[in-house]
Amino acid sequence: MTPDRLLEIWRQLGEETPSATGMHRLRLDTESPVDIFACIVWSGRRPGLLIEGAGEYRPAGDRIPVCRGVRTLHEVTRAPTPRTILRVLLEDDRLLEIFAVLSADLVEAVIAETTVAAGVRRCLDRLCMWQILFDRIPAEGLSEERQRGLFGELAVMDSLLLKILGSSAAVRSWVGPDPANQDFVHRGTAIEVKTTLAKRHARVMISNEKQLDERPHDALVLAHFRMDESASLGETLTSLVARLRARLAADPVSAREFDDRLTLAGYLDIHAQVYDRNKWLLSSTRFYRVQGDFPRLTEHNLPSGVGDIKYSIIADDLARYEATAEQVAGLLEGVDV
Known part of the structure; x- marks a missing residue:
């Protein structure tokens, strides 16, 4: 039906x-x-x-x-x-x-x-x-900002997690829609995904003091996508969803769970016409290991009485924390390199 x-x-x-x-x-x-x-x-x-x-x-x-x-x-x-x-x-x-x-x-x-x-x-x-x-879920569908955020999460699943973990583990690792403090958690490794429109000194918005707190995990990775609006070369959110569904089609259980999590994230197919108006091109993908003196605010370093915070960090200032896709893959596989 x-x-x-x-x-x-x-x-x-x-x-x-x-x-x-x-x-x-x-x-x-x-x-x-x-x-x-x-x-x-x-x-x-x-x-x-x-x-x-x-x-x-x-x-x-x-x-x-x-x-x-x-x-x-x-x-x-x-x-x-x-x-x-x-x-x-x-x-x-x-x-x-x-x-x-x-x-x-x-x-x-x-x-x-x-x-x-x-x-x-x-x-x-x-x-x-x-x-x-x-x-x-708004009656008119997700806002453009939430579309970009979901696009980034699905891009991580498409380009990284399905290849490394396989369909079942990749889908189960997507905990952001529940919601959780990070977007993906697999065994001891968590990944938080952020997207910004491509420009110099991109500000990455952090929603709360738990989002970049690695203490509950063995490792925490910040994935940052810079996105260009491109009517000719870009991809829509609906086409990315369709590609992931096609990749999961051979595993009906994971495909169903993926659709449930899409719904929890606020994505409904009835809004496809709205989402097809926006095309994005990933101009760069960067991974950063969140550890040590990585610039962030957490419950550990907040003054007493301060909470419910939102803040931003400058992506261009994170170069010394950068990790390769291979290193992130190793963390997901249980190898800290």
């Missing part, structure tokens, strides 16, 4: 004559043990999903995930036998396309399960993930 197909089903249901039940619905999978329908609720013509199954299933603590602009209703009917009903309805029309992605994800998650209990639990688990995402 694709988001576009769900949008079409909702459109068709919305064009029908309102029914006495207050709802039109269409079953989406005839073989799943869970009854799952696309629906239109006539009060406001709200699109949604209706997920039903025999038995009584409740989320832990009876807590139902609440997503921005989405209404989720859970009930258990008693007659003639217990039956669990979960309704997921869109309330903010501006989020329709993102809601279609959420709904398609829920459908795929539910129909993959073999019992009603597992299907309902899986649906609630995915809603918990989307609860976080709806607060992160």
